[in-house]
Each structure stands twice: as structure tokens, then as C-alpha cells.
Amino acid sequence: MSESPDLASYRRRRERELSALYATARSLTALGELDAVLESIVREAHELVGTDFTYLSLVGPDGKLTLTASQGTISPTFHEASVPSGTGVGGRVIATGAPAWVSNYLQTRDVPHDRTFDGLVVPEGMVALLGVPLLVGEEVIGVLFAADRTERPFEHDEVALLSAFADHAAIALNNARLYDESRSALKQLQAAYRTIEHQVAVTERAQAVHEALTRVVLTGGGxxxxxxxxxxxxxxxxxxxxxxxxxxxxxxxxxxxxxxxxxxxxxxxxxxxxxxxxxxxxxxxxxxxxxxxxxxxxxxxxxxxxxxxxxxxxxxxxxxxxxxxxxxxxxAVAEAEERVSGSLLTELLVSAAPVGPAQRARASARGVDVTALNVVVVAASDTRPAADLSRRLHAMSAQWRGLAGEHLGRAALLAVTSDPAGLAETIHGRLRRELGSAVRVVAEASGADDWGRAFEIAGRCCDLMPSLGATDRGSTTEPYALFASLFDASRAPGLDRFLADALQGLLTYDARKSTQLVATLSSYFEHSGNLTRTAAALHIHLNTLLKRLERVTSILGDDWRSPDRALPLQVALRLHALRSRLD
CATH class of the missing domain: 3.30.450.40 (GAF domain)
Incomplete structure (x- = not known):
């Protein structure tokens, strides 16, 4: 019994479809790149089922279907198509894991609609729509769509053919994903390896630098x-x-x-x-x-x-x-050297002349000729300790072939120079720059037989300088020697007698009555006897000043303004003020 013409035609069509299906399936398995596989799937599906256009949407982490590849579309905006989870034909396919179709998408009420997607359907002219799942195991990873721009139903054979193709396509798509993941992992591994190599090289270089720098310290480098x-x-x-x-x-x-x-x-x-x-x-x-x-x-x-x-x-x-x-x-080395230098300096300042052979030999070992030392320098600061100043003097001492250290709480330097004043000014300038604050430097020329005495005079002048208005200066003792000699300890009894004869009556009255006769008289002489300027300087009324001067006259006598009385009185007032400040 022979077959009918319709049945024979159906068989031949089915054979062509199956042959095309297997051929496209084999071609998909040969591809590796994910983008190439996506484009090939929609192209082959378009040719296989013969609809107006096909497209493929993948499921994102949020369940949304997003178009990733298409064939036969005409609207540029359709490539932005995405369908929220649970809407449209795609939502039904994902929910059931089975094919679904509608003969007229916009008119059907069998599936929930998304307004945005419906707005893209109109310019594309999509009417009939078939969607089949892309399954990996039991998971739907995407949906393959075939669409026509005219209303029509989809035959069972069409649905079966596209579903069979989708099964092969899902395998190829999954393989491409794995291939991409493997390549990405390989790239990450290679990048990590390069990073490790770079870090090793960096570490080795850093270690080499550290070792080289440490070697500088150990070998005495600078x-x-x-x-x-x-x-x-x-x-x-x-x-x-x-x-x-x-x-x-x-x-x-x-x-x-x-x-x-x-x-x-x-x-x-x-x-x-x-x-x-x-x-x-x-x-x-x-x-x-x-x-x-x-x-x-x-x-x-x-x-x-x-x-x-x-x-x-x-x-x-x-x-x-x-x-x-x-x-x-x-x-540390310098401090050790300073201690030795300071010890030798102290010995030279306190020893009686002449300098002994042992001291001369110790000085010579440090490049110092004891017989040439001819200047004693003392430095003082109200903000830095003597130890700090002595260290800095020690650092300078080689320039003047000398010795520096701390003696009796003072920073001192024994040096060789033909210009003591220039030496004092130079040292003052350097210390001023290094300390950033006021410093006093005093130099006194002296031979080996009188270093100790020169040190005392320079130290005394250094103490007197602030009282005389010099708080930041380098100088010899000359401008201050007169005052320094007056305050010499050996002269103290004579100075006491002089001050007592001149001022004791006023001092006793001030102490007993809590008055300021001594201060008033000092200001009076300072302003050359001008009553108005004296009163203004003391911030008192002129009548008050006159009463105080009357009291001075009653204590000192009527002739205290005479030249023979006024001069020693002024000197006594000046010396009393200096002694008070020093005390």
C-alpha cells in the first residue's frame, strides 16, 4: 500500500528539519567563545524554523530576562528588550520549564504584560511569539524565542523542532560559559602569578637596599x-x-x-x-x-x-x-669624645701653670697645641642647657684648634685666634642659627697661666649681660669687664661698705615703711633730674614725686644733689640694681 502525497511530503520535510537540526547542533559544539555561540544560536534557529525573527534572552540573578542576541529584527530599540520576572511568554517558560506560545502577543490576556516591553513590541511589529526553555539540568538559564509579524498559531512540529534545537543550544551555551569562566580563571591565575613575581622582585630589591644601607652603618659610612x-x-x-x-x-x-x-x-x-x-x-x-x-x-x-x-x-x-x-x-662617638675633651678642658682650667707633659700629650693626640691656646669662650642660653651648648662648641672646636666642654655648669671653649671679638661673633651667629633662640657668647684673651681667671671673668660677664640689656650677643669681656670686676667675690666686702654708706638709709626706710625711695631716686637720675618725665615714668602725680624727694633729702641731707654726692650716689644705685638682678 503506497503512502499518500501529503504524508510523503511531511516525511521529507521532517527529514530535512532533522538533518538541519543535527548539522546545526554539530556546528554549535565546535564553537568556544560565548558571544559567538549566542550569535550562532539565533542565526541557526532563524534558518531552522523560518519565522520572521528570533532572539535569545538570558536569565539574570534577579530573574529578569534580558535580550543578548537576535536575528531578523528591524527596530533598533528592540535590542534593549528585557522582561521582569514572572511576566510575558518568557515568564511562563521559566515558571513551567516548558515551551509556551501566543498567536497575538498584545491581545492575549493569558500572560501578564510588562508596559515597557509592550512598548518595544509595537515598532518591531511582533504578533505571534513562541518561547522554548534553555535547560541545563533542571535549571532554565534562558529562553529562545521565534516570532512572526502576523497572527498565527504554532504547530506542534514547530514547537518540538525549536525545543530540540534549544536543548542542543543550551549545552553549547553552557559549554561556552564554562570555557569563558576557565579562560577568566586562567587570566586571573596568570595575573596573580605575575603579581607574585613582581612582589618577589620588589621584596628582593627592598631587601638588597636595606642590606646595603645597613652595611653603610656597620662599615662607618656617611x-x-x-x-x-x-x-x-x-x-x-x-x-x-x-x-x-x-x-x-x-x-x-x-x-x-x-x-x-x-x-x-x-x-x-x-x-x-x-x-x-x-x-x-x-x-x-x-x-x-x-x-x-x-x-x-x-x-x-x-x-x-x-x-x-x-x-x-x-x-x-x-x-x-x-x-x-x-x-x-x-x-655616641662624639659624646664620648666630648667627655674626654671636656675632662681635659676642666684640667687645663683648674691646673696651675705650667701645663704638664701628660696633658700636653693628650691634647696633641687630638690635634691641639696647648701652648697656642690663647682665648677662653663662654656661652650661655636661657632656653638651652649648658650640655647642649657644649656639644655644639665641641663640633666647632676643630676649626680653632681648640678644646670644648662643660665646666662648673658652663659651656666653654679654649681656642686659638688672633681676633677674640670676631671669634665671639662667629660662634654667636652659628649657635643662634642652630638654636633658633637668643644666646650670649663672651670671649676673653688669656695665656696658659691665667685660663681659670679668664673663665671666671667671661662667665661673670655672661651673667651680667642680661642685666645690662644684652640678651643675644657675641662679644669680648671688654664692654662688661668693669662691672664684672666690681662684682668679683674678693671685692664683695668693699662693695658692701660702699653701697651701705651710700644707700643704707634709703634701703632701711623703704623696708620699714614699704616705700619706694630707692626706685624713685634711680628714676630721677635716669631722667637727668627732670621732674615731669620722672613722674610719668613712675606713674605717679608730680606732688607725690616732690614729697618723695623731700623724704630723700631728710634722709641723705640737703647736699645729695651736689656733684660730689650725686655721682657716687648714681653709681651706688646702678650697682645695687645690678646686684639685685644677679641675686
């Missing part, structure tokens, strides 16, 4: 070597500053870079770490402070065209720490 090592590893230009801000070393690779912004070193000092700034030419300037505890010891400055990396800044900080160790080491 700031020049540290600057050179930093330039070798960091490039650019490195400058080393001491605690006073003076440049102690500089090393550069290539052309010199312009001056750094004025505040970058100060900013590093304030923070206690590092600071970075750029100049007008775009160069980078990075400073790291050198300090021990709260004591500022200096700074390191790196200048170069490229921005420093975090490792570069850590290296600069580490170098600053090493520099701090180096300075502390040098300071």
Missing part, C-alpha cells in the same frame, strides 16, 4: 654613601639635610632637578614620616624625616620626574631610619 645608594635604586636626585636644615650630602643621576617646594621637608618633619609635592615643572619631591623619638635629626629628599611608588616611599623612609641610626652612632 651621608654621601646613603645618598649614592638611594640614587642607584630610586634614580633622580637625593639630598641629605642635617637637623639645622643645612645640606650635608647630595647625589644626582643625570641633570639636576630644580629646588623642591619650600614646605615639603617641613611637612615631613611635622608628620614624622614622609611628604610628597610637585613643582611647577611637574617633578616629584618626596621628603622623609630623620628622627630619634621626638628629636629631629635631619631629612632625606628624593626629587625626580616620575611619581614615586609606595615601595619607593617605603625605601626612602627606611633610608631615613638607617640615617637616624648612623647619626645616633656618630653622636
Amino acid at each position: 651621608a654621601d654613601e646613603i645618598a649614592r645608594l638611594l640614587v642607584e635604586h630610586l634614580r633622580g636626585e637625593v639630598t641629605v639635610f642635617d637637623r639645622a636644615g643645612a645640606v650635608t650630602a647630595r647625589c644626582a643621576l643625570g641633570a639636576a632637578i630644580g629646588p623642591s617646594p619650600a614646605d615639603v621637608v617641613e611637612q615631613a618633619r611635622r608628620t614624622g614620616r614622609w611628604a610628597t609635592a610637585t613643582d611647577d615643572a611637574g617633578n616629584w619631591h618626596s621628603a622623609a624625616t630623620v628622627q630619634a623619638g621626638d628629636t629631629h635629626l635631619g631629612a632625606l629628599l628624593l626629587a625626580r620626574a616620575e611619581e614615586p611608588s609606595p615601595l619607593d616611599l617605603r625605601t626612602l623612609e627606611r633610608a631615613a631610619q638607617i640615617m637616624g641610626l648612623l647619626i645616633l652612632k656618630e653622636t
Whole structure:
């Protein structure tokens, strides 16, 4: 019995469809890239089912279906199509895991509608719509859609054919996803490996720098070597500053870079770490402070065209720490030398002439010719201890072939110079810059047989200077020697008798009556006897001043204004004021 023509035609069509299905399935399995697989799925599905257009939407983490590939669409806005979870034909496919179709999408009420998606359907002209699930196991990962622009039902064979294709497509899509994930993981692994290699190289370089810097300290190197090592590893230009801000070393690779912004070193000092700034030419300037505890010891400055990396800044900080160790080491050695120098200085100041052979030999070992020492210098400050001043004098002592130290609580220096006044002014200027505050420096010329006496006079003048209005000066003892000699301890009894003869009556009256006759008389002589200016200086009425002067006359006698009485009286008042301030 032969087949009917319709049945034979159906069989031939089915054979072509199945043949095309298997051919497209094989072609999908040969693809690896996810984007290529998506484009191939919609292209092959479009040719297989023959609808006006096809598109594929994937399920996102929020359950929303988002169009990822299409074939045959005409509206550019349709490529933005997405359907919220639970709406449209796609929502039904995801919910049931089975194919679903409508003959007229906009008119059907069998599925919930989304207004935004419906607005995209109109320009595309979509009417009939078939959706089949893309299943991986029991999970729906997406929906493959076939659509026509005319109203019609979808035959069972069409649904079955697209579903079978979707099964193969889901496998290919899942394989492509796994392939992409594997490639991504491989890239991440390679990136991690490169990062590890870079970190190892960075660590090795940092370790090499640290070892080299440590070796500088152990071998007795200095700031020049540290600057050179930093330039070798960091490039650019490195400058080393001491605690006073003076440049102690500089090393550069290539052309010199312009001056750094004025505040970058100060900013590093304030923070206690590092600071970075750029100049007008775009160069980078990075400073790291050198300090021990709260004591500022200096700074390191790196200048170069490229921005420093975090490792570069850590290296600069580490170098600053090493520099701090180096300075502390040098300071410890210097302090030991200062103690020796100070001990020898004390021996020379208290020993009777001539200088003994042992002392001469100890001085000679330090490059000092005892027989040439001809000036004693004393320095004092109201803000810094004598030990600090003596350390600074010791650092300067080699310039004048001398010895420095602390003696009887004073910072002192024995030096060689033909210009004591110039020496005092030079030392004052340096100490003033280093301390940043007022300092008094007094020099007294003396031979080896009178160093102790010169030290006493210079010290006494140093104490008298503030009382005479000199709080920040370098000078010889000459301007103050007269007053210093008057207050010599050996002259104290005579001075006491002189002051008592001149002022005891006024002092006794002031003490008993709580008056100010001595102060009034001092102001009277200071203003050359001008009553108006004296009263104004004392902030009293003129009548009050006249009454006080009458009382002075009653105590001292009518002739106290005479030249023979006035001169010693003025001297006595001046000396009394100086002694009171000193006491």
C-alpha cells in the first residue's frame, strides 16, 4: 500500500528539519567563545524554523530576562528588550520549564504584560511569539524565542523542532560559559602569578637596599654613601639635610632637578614620616624625616620626574631610619669624645701653670697645641642647657684648634685666634642659627697661666649681660669687664661698705615703711633730674614725686644733689640694681 502525497511530503520535510537540526547542533559544539555561540544560536534557529525573527534572552540573578542576541529584527530599540520576572511568554517558560506560545502577543490576556516591553513590541511589529526553555539540568538559564509579524498559531512540529534545537543550544551555551569562566580563571591565575613575581622582585630589591644601607652603618659610612645608594635604586636626585636644615650630602643621576617646594621637608618633619609635592615643572619631591623619638635629626629628599611608588616611599623612609641610626652612632662617638675633651678642658682650667707633659700629650693626640691656646669662650642660653651648648662648641672646636666642654655648669671653649671679638661673633651667629633662640657668647684673651681667671671673668660677664640689656650677643669681656670686676667675690666686702654708706638709709626706710625711695631716686637720675618725665615714668602725680624727694633729702641731707654726692650716689644705685638682678 503506497503512502499518500501529503504524508510523503511531511516525511521529507521532517527529514530535512532533522538533518538541519543535527548539522546545526554539530556546528554549535565546535564553537568556544560565548558571544559567538549566542550569535550562532539565533542565526541557526532563524534558518531552522523560518519565522520572521528570533532572539535569545538570558536569565539574570534577579530573574529578569534580558535580550543578548537576535536575528531578523528591524527596530533598533528592540535590542534593549528585557522582561521582569514572572511576566510575558518568557515568564511562563521559566515558571513551567516548558515551551509556551501566543498567536497575538498584545491581545492575549493569558500572560501578564510588562508596559515597557509592550512598548518595544509595537515598532518591531511582533504578533505571534513562541518561547522554548534553555535547560541545563533542571535549571532554565534562558529562553529562545521565534516570532512572526502576523497572527498565527504554532504547530506542534514547530514547537518540538525549536525545543530540540534549544536543548542542543543550551549545552553549547553552557559549554561556552564554562570555557569563558576557565579562560577568566586562567587570566586571573596568570595575573596573580605575575603579581607574585613582581612582589618577589620588589621584596628582593627592598631587601638588597636595606642590606646595603645597613652595611653603610656597620662599615662607618656617611651621608654621601646613603645618598649614592638611594640614587642607584630610586634614580633622580637625593639630598641629605642635617637637623639645622643645612645640606650635608647630595647625589644626582643625570641633570639636576630644580629646588623642591619650600614646605615639603617641613611637612615631613611635622608628620614624622614622609611628604610628597610637585613643582611647577611637574617633578616629584618626596621628603622623609630623620628622627630619634621626638628629636629631629635631619631629612632625606628624593626629587625626580616620575611619581614615586609606595615601595619607593617605603625605601626612602627606611633610608631615613638607617640615617637616624648612623647619626645616633656618630653622636655616641662624639659624646664620648666630648667627655674626654671636656675632662681635659676642666684640667687645663683648674691646673696651675705650667701645663704638664701628660696633658700636653693628650691634647696633641687630638690635634691641639696647648701652648697656642690663647682665648677662653663662654656661652650661655636661657632656653638651652649648658650640655647642649657644649656639644655644639665641641663640633666647632676643630676649626680653632681648640678644646670644648662643660665646666662648673658652663659651656666653654679654649681656642686659638688672633681676633677674640670676631671669634665671639662667629660662634654667636652659628649657635643662634642652630638654636633658633637668643644666646650670649663672651670671649676673653688669656695665656696658659691665667685660663681659670679668664673663665671666671667671661662667665661673670655672661651673667651680667642680661642685666645690662644684652640678651643675644657675641662679644669680648671688654664692654662688661668693669662691672664684672666690681662684682668679683674678693671685692664683695668693699662693695658692701660702699653701697651701705651710700644707700643704707634709703634701703632701711623703704623696708620699714614699704616705700619706694630707692626706685624713685634711680628714676630721677635716669631722667637727668627732670621732674615731669620722672613722674610719668613712675606713674605717679608730680606732688607725690616732690614729697618723695623731700623724704630723700631728710634722709641723705640737703647736699645729695651736689656733684660730689650725686655721682657716687648714681653709681651706688646702678650697682645695687645690678646686684639685685644677679641675686
